[in-house]
Amino acid sequence: VLFCFGEFTEEVTTAVLERFNDKVPAIQKASLPSLTAVIATISKDTQLGLVASINNCLEGLIREVQVYGQSSVPGFDLPKGLAPLMPIYLNSLRGGTAVVRGHSLEGIRHLVRLTSPAALKPFLVKLVGPLIRVFTEKTLEAGIKVSIIQTLNLLIEKGGAALRVAVTQLQTTFVKAVADPNKDVRDEAAPGLGKLLQFGARVDFIVKELLRLLASSTGTATVAILNALLSLMVNVATATVKPKPDTFINIKNALIGHFSSQEDLVRFAVAKTMGEVYPHLSSEDQAETLSMLCSPSSELGWQGAQTSVLAIGSVVERSPTVFSSTVLSALLGALSHQQPMVQTAAVRASGKVICSYEISDTDGLTQLLQKFVELLSHLSADVRVTVLKTLKGCAKRNHAITVKQLPRLVPLLLPLARDRKVVRLKFAAERLLFHLLQYYRGDSIVRKYAKVANEGDAKALVDFSKRVLEKMEASGDED
Numbered sequence: 428v429l430f431c432f433g434e435f436t437e438e439v440t441t442a443v444l445e446r447f448n449d450k451v452p453a454i455q456k457a458s459l460p461s462l463t464a465v466i467a468t469i470s471k472d473t474q475l476g477l478v479a480s481i482n483n484c485l486e487g488l489i490r491e492v493q494v495y496g497q498s499s500v501p502g503f504d505l506p507k508g509l510a511p512l513m514p515i516y517l518n519s520l521r522g523g524t525a526v527v528r529g530h531s532l533e534g535i536r537h538l539v540r541l542t543s544p545a546a547l548k549p550f551l552v553k554l555v556g557p558l559i560r561v562f563t564e565k566t567l568e569a570g571i572k573v574s575i576i577q578t579l580n581l582l583i584e585k586g587g588a589a590l591r592v593a594v595t596q597l598q599t600t601f602v603k604a605v606a607d608p609n610k611d612v613r614d615e616a617a618p619g620l621g622k623l624l625q626f627g628a629r630v631d632f633i634v635k636e637l638l639r640l641l642a643s644s645t646g647t648a649t650v651a652i653l654n655a656l657l658s659l660m661v662n663v664a665t666a667t668v669k670p671k672p673d674t675f676i677n678i679k680n681a682l683i684g685h686f687s688s689q690e691d692l693v694r695f696a697v698a699k700t701m702g703e704v705y706p707h708l709s710s711e712d713q714a715e716t717l718s719m720l721c722s723p724s725s726e727l728g729w730q731g732a733q734t735s736v737l738a739i740g741s742v743v744e745r746s747p748t749v750f751s752s753t754v755l756s757a758l759l760g761a762l763s764h765q766q767p768m769v770q771t772a773a774v775r776a777s778g779k780v781i782c783s784y785e786i787s788d789t790d791g792l793t794q795l796l797q798k799f800v801e802l803l804s805h806l807s808a809d810v811r812v813t814v815l816k817t818l819k820g821c822a823k824r825n826h827a828i829t830v831k832q833l834p835r836l837v838p839l840l841l842p843l844a845r846d847r848k849v850v851r852l853k854f855a856a857e858r859l860l861f862h863l864l865q866y867y868r869g870d871s872i873v874r875k876y877a878k879v880a881n882e883g884d885a886k887a888l889v890d891f892s893k894r895v896l897e898k899m900e901a902s903g904d905e906d
Contacts (some may be wrong), residue, residue: 437477440465441484444512447502448488455501462511474515478530481512485537485898492541499543509550517557525568528561532574541579544589551586555579555593559600569609576604576615583622585893591626598628602636605655606648613651630659630670638681648689653696654713660703675707679716686734687727694734702741705749710731717742717749721757729766736761736769741774747785754780755791762798767805771813774799778817783825789828796821796832803839808849814857815843822862830863833876841887844895857895866892867901 443465446458469477488500502508509902516538516638516828519531535554539547562575579597583590590597601623604616620633634656663670682704685697701720705713720742723735739757743750758780761773777795780786802814816838821829836859843856864872873892877885 433735436465436469436473437480439865440469440477441480444481444484445487447508448497448500449492449502450499456505458502459505459508459511461481466511466515471518475519475527478519478523478527478534481515482530482534482537485534485541488541489537499546500541503538503542504546506546507549508546509542509774511552513550517553520557520561525571528571529574530560532578536578536581539578539585542585544585544587545824547585548589551589552593555590555597558582559596562600562604565690569607569612570611572604572607572612573594573615576601576612576619580615580619580622582873583619583626588626594623594626594628598623598633601655602633602640605637605641605651610647610651613648614654617651618658621660621662624659624662624668627667629668630663630666631674633659634670634674634678636679641681647692649685649688649690650692650696653682653693653700657703658695660700660707663707672709676712678704679708679712684721686723687731688734689730694730697739698734698737699741701738702745705742706746713749717754720755723827729764729769732761732764732766733769733772734775735774740772740779743776743783743786744779745777747783750780750783750786750788750791752791755788755794758795759798762795762802767807767810770802770805770807770810774810774813774817776801778820781821781828783789786823792825792828792830796829797835800832800835800839803836808852811843812851812855815852815859819855819859819862823858826862826865833863833872834880836863837876837888838881838884841884841891844891857899860891861896861899861901864892864896866896866899 440462443458443462446454446461449455449458466474476812491497492500512534516531518533520535523531558575558579562572579600583597597618601616601620604612605620607613607616620628624630637652637655637659641649641656644652649783660678679701682697682701685693688694688697701716705716708716717739720735720739723731727735736758738752743754758773758777761769762777764770764773777799781792781795786792791869796818799814799818802810805811805814818829840856840860840863843852844860846853861867864876866873873888877889880888
């Protein structure tokens with residue numbers, strides 16, 4: 428019987444598998460026992476060689492599902508619909524070469540995507556266990572580790588609450604992955620930690636482990652740990668096991684310890700995470716934290732000043748009600764800082780404030796916009812480009828207040844938009860004018876401006892609009 432199909436084993440296997448998505452329900456139903464019978468004739472060693480061809484067949488099914496707008500393949504949604512293929516993939520994962528293991532993991536992800544959550548549920552624990560065991564192998568290649576974490580992330584997303592029974596093992600695995608020597612493994616694992624909270628993962632335990640790792644980490648490893656903390660804070664509201672208040676304080680203190688880091692990515696991650704931690708602090712701790720951000724110690728250097736102002740932007744974006752005269756003064760001060768990198772950070776932070784629909788302090792927002800206009804004459808091209816891009820975002824999200832600066836902006840923007848020496852400045856100025864004038868809606872703002880502007884500025888803007896803006900599209904932004 429083992430030689431029933433001989434050299435046609437691969438063709439017969441994939442031909443039957445294709446019928447799992449047949450249009451006729453009776454054929455779908457018949458394909459499951461047929462595939463089971465076919466695979467029973469194939470030796471385990473031969474099965475390892477079929478993984479790649481089965482994957483190709485599954486990729487074809489994925490294309491069909493996308494074309495026909497299906498959510499899953501009917502054959503896999505039958506009771507035990509995954510049973511024929513699952514042993515092949517798990518055996519390949521346990522005992523195959525690195526290449527075969529990679530194909531096996533890819534195939535498992537295909538199956539997960541092609542199966543409904545209800546049909547996948549009986550197989551979740553059977554999949555998670557072997558994946559975790561293989562991940563813990565001491566000599567496992569980094570590429571396989573990445574693929575395992577990708578597969579676990581997909582299972583978490585698709586499996587939902589059914590994975591609650593495995594959450595302890597999963598949280599331990601993801602913490603180990605965040606601490607992995609390989610950057611790709613760390614980066615893949617960091618966002619996944621937060622998704623586990625809704626299934627009973629313990630925030631306090633995970634944070635304690637991450638802060639322990641953070642204390643001795645450097646470079647990109649630090650960034651990965653900070654991103655893992657960020658993922659936890661973004662998802663903490665979904666946690667079924669609520670964290671203790673001290674947990675948030677411990678995170679805040681750990682973040683402050685990295686304010687003056689020499690690594691740009693570390694400082695950016697710290698600022699972003701601070702914005703997510705802030706709402707979970709007590710009123711007293713919030714006040715203390717905001718005061719520290721608005722008046723950073725000079726001992727932290729310009730790096731600390733940059734992190735502080737970026738954190739202010741993150742805090743205000745997450746909690747707009749904290750905007751006050753103190754925050755405004757801090758932003759205006761940072762916009763006038765002697766270090767251009769602090770100024771660009773202040774521009775981005777101020778942009779988040781201006782774009783917030785919940786802040787009604789028009790005088791304060793106007794002061795920030797006026798400072799932006801001044802910075803368009805800055806010696807640093809980086810500062811000017813950042814101002815232009817941020818103003819474009821403001822024009823798109825809070826046009827009513829941004830357009831009031833039009834009389835001051837047009838004389839500055841037109842020369843930049845015509846200057847071919849610095850292409851990124853020219854492009855950014857063009858896009859800002861396009862959105863500031865809302866040219867995608869017509870030329871009404873241009874005509875209104877032309878009536879009140881001096882003759883030279885009015886003619887220059889009308890000519891530029893006809894020559895350049897008419898050819899632009901609202902979807903042409905690069906960001």
